[in-house]
Amino acid sequence: MKLFNWEYDFDPAFPIHLFPFDVTGNRDSMHWHRYHEIGLCTGGTGKFVYLNKVYTVSPGDIFVSNNYESHVAISDAGEETQYLFLIFLPSIISAPSGQSVDAQYLRFLQYDPLRFENRISAQEPAAAPLGELIRKAYETYKAGGEFCQMELDILLRQILLTLSRARSASSGTVRNGPGQNxxxxxxxxxxxxxxxxxxxxxxxxxxxxxxxxxxxxxxxxxxxxxxxxxxxxxxxxxxxxxxxxxxxxxxxxxxxxxxxxxxxxxxxxxxxxxxxxxxxxxxxxxxxxx
The missing domain is CATH 1.10.10.60 (Homeodomain-like)
Incomplete structure (x- = not known):
């Protein structure tokens, strides 16, 4: 059985997708993917399991998974956990022909998986503004329109900047692209x-x-x-x-x-x-x- 799942057919010109997702029980397998993922819990309780970490999940918590760390979300017994996920390929921010500053938005995602704190708890100061930005990005994504991509580009950069400030200084040594080989x-x-x-x-x-x-x-x-x-x-x-x-x-x-x-x-x-x-x-x- 394939454990490498949750693939998505991105638009090569603008590889980002936002969607609500419900987790019931332990139906999903431990997996990883080639895109980065940011998940906001919007309801229910459960657990988020990583390679050497297990986090409790409550509404308002935010989870960050890069493009190589194995993970899975499960719900508590009798519960259904609701998420709003933002997924994107690194190329939407940092392309070979882009500015050098673009790579800085993704630097914190090159983390050491054994030391990185994947959860932004709802009690952390960064959680509320991040949740608001993710919800705004989802509404923008759904609405579409002439300036949708421009607004999503700005919102994604704001989200990554906020996450960089919240995590880079406290989550271990940032690395140079593990899993990129x-x-x-x-x-x-x-x-x-x-x-x-x-x-x-x-x-x-x-x-x-x-x-x-x-x-x-x-x-x-x-x-x-x-x-x-x-x-x-x-x-x-x-x-x-x-x-x-x-x-x-x-x-x-x-x-x-x-x-x-x-x-x-x-x-x-x-x-x-x-x-x-x-x-x-x-x-x-x-x-x-x-």
Whole structure:
């Protein structure tokens, strides 16, 4: 099953799209995409799961996902979570023939995924103005008209400027384009589609027609994490999603995310979360009921 999803056929001349989206349960798979995404929660509660992070979701929260970090939104039991999403390709802001200042709007999106704070909480000072800008951009997008693209261009830049101020200084070292290497993009797509199989570095390197040693170093340089650690975190992120939002048994979850050795999974899970999978599930459900 393809985990690289949520593709959109953008207008090459103006690659931006805004749309409302409802999340029910855990129907969507962990995924990534080649565009940047900004999501405003407009109703309901739930969770947003990233590679090594889980955020609670409430109305007014804003979530930022760049064009290489794996993630998925899920709703709380009995809830439907509503979002307003803004998605765009980097080329709408920063093209090779553009001004050098254009690239600065996207610089904060070249973040370290293990350290970046994806959520702008509704309580943060930047949340309210960002929410207003996103809603205004959506209304402009729906209305169309002669000056629609000009106004959307201004609004998108205002949104990115506000996000840059809110996140660049507090979210770790900004990086130079991880995931931009086409071989790494291809590798991540293949890994995300096969993470729950007996996947090896040699197998992925072979798929890319690359030397195994070269691919090992290239992956770590681009992703700031080793191949083995990335696979582990991807499996754990999917396990978290299933523990939070499904009624599958722990053993069923373990098998679904690609572990054949149950004791090994327990050891890795407890090492990362300081609790057992059953305790993790129980804590989430207790938090949801309070």
């Amino acid at each position: 086409p071989k790494i993009a291809e590798a991540r797509e293949y890994i995300n589609d096969h993470y729950n199989t007996r996947l090896t570095l040699r197998q992925v390197a072979g798929h890319l027609n690359l030397n195994e040693s070269y691919f090992r170093h290239l992956f770590k340089d681009e992703m700031r994490i080793s191949f083995k650690a990335y696979i582990t975190l991807l499996r754990l992120a999917n396990a978290q999603k299933l523990l939070i939002a499904s009624d599958q048994s722990v053993n069923e979850v373990i098998q679904e995310v690609g572990y054949s050795n149950i004791s090994q999974f327990y050891k890795i899970f407890e090492l990362n979360f300081k609790m057992t999978p059953a305790e993790y599930r129980r804590r989430y459900r207790e938090d949801r009921e309070t």
